Amino acid sequence: MALPQADWLRHGLTVSGPSHDVLSFQRAARGAGAIPWQLPDLSLTEEDQLHALLNPPDGSRGLSLAAAQILASQLRSAVENHADRVIEAARQGRGCPLDLHALLPIPALILQRGPDHPGSRAWLRQHWGIVQSLRQVRLLTGMEDHHRRRAGKITYEFWSADWTPWAAILGFRAKWPSLIFDCRPDYSHG
Numbered sequence: 001m002a003l004p005q006a007d008w009l010r011h012g013l014t015v016s017g018p019s020h021d022v023l024s025f026q027r028a029a030r031g032a033g034a035i036p037w038q039l040p041d042l043s044l045t046e047e048d049q050l051h052a053l054l055n056p057p058d059g060s061r062g063l064s065l066a067a068a069q070i071l072a073s074q075l076r077s078a079v080e081n082h083a084d085r086v087i088e089a090a091r092q093g094r095g096c097p098l099d100l101h102a103l104l105p106i107p108a109l110i111l112q113r114g115p116d117h118p119g120s121r122a123w124l125r126q127h128w129g130i131v132q133s134l135r136q137v138r139l140l141t142g143m144e145d146h147h148r149r150r151a152g153k154i155t156y157e158f159w160s161a162d163w164t165p166w167a168a169i170l171g172f173r174a175k176w177p178s179l180i181f182d183c184r185p186d187y188s189h190g
Contacts, residue, residue, distance in 0.1 A: 006132065006161035010186040012140075013098070013169075017179035019152035025176050026142070026154055029103055033096025035133055037120075038112045039083045046076040097139035098156045100128050104171045129167030134158040 015025055053068035063071065096102075104127055106120075113120045115131075124131045137158040164185050172181050 008135065008159045008161060009164065010157065010159050011164060012184045012186065013156045013158070014153060014182045015156075015172075015179055016151065016153040016182070017176075019150060021176055021178045022152035022154055025172070025179060026097075026139075029098045030094045031096055031099025031102030032093030033099050033133055033137060034093065035101050035106060035115070036111060037083065037115045039079070040114050042076050042079060045079075046072045049075055096134075096137050098134060098137045098158055100134060100165065100168050103175075104128060104168055125167070127167055127171060129165045129169075130160050130163050132161040134160055134165070 015022055050068050050072040053071055054062045054065065056062050062068065106123065106127075110120050110123045115121075121131050135158065137156060140155040140157055142154055164183060166183075169181050169183050172179070
């Protein structure tokens with residue numbers, strides 16, 4: 001069920017209901033916008049990259065052994081550094097206004113398996129309905145002057161990979177039964 005390249009679909013999500021509940025959702029939804037996956041041992045990946053650099057799959061001339069070892073090591077380091085930055089951002093970041101991991105956290109056991117493990121992908125499909133974080137999330141309208149109103153409304157825009165996160169929206173409805181979640185995919189962009 002995973003396409004080789006994600007097909008990104010734009011969405012609008014409006015959350016409305018009692019202003020104090022809308023504000024509670026808005027606060028809970030803010031997070032890093034990144035999933036702090038624990039990557040598996042990258043030594044096998046480094047070895048695979050080394051072989052591909054020595055003997056490219058397209059039959060072209062490969063690198064020397066020394067150059068291939070250096071480049072494979074540098075690629076592994078870059079992946080490890082990126083993963084460490086994502087984990088740190090997930091601990092402290094609050095820059096994403098609608099973070100599925102903040103609202104419906106992935107259990108630690110699933111995070112330890114890594115993003116490509118079949119069990120991880122199954123958990124994401126079951127609880128989020130998608131297998132990647134939302135991208136380009138924007139809060140279009142917020143809760144201005146929420147103390148004077150009994151009803152509130154906020155609107156988000158985001159892109160999701162391959163599908164609408166219906167399972168996540170069902171999870172939101174279960175956690176915030178007083179709120180109305182109106183999610184609309186936009187098929188005209190893409």
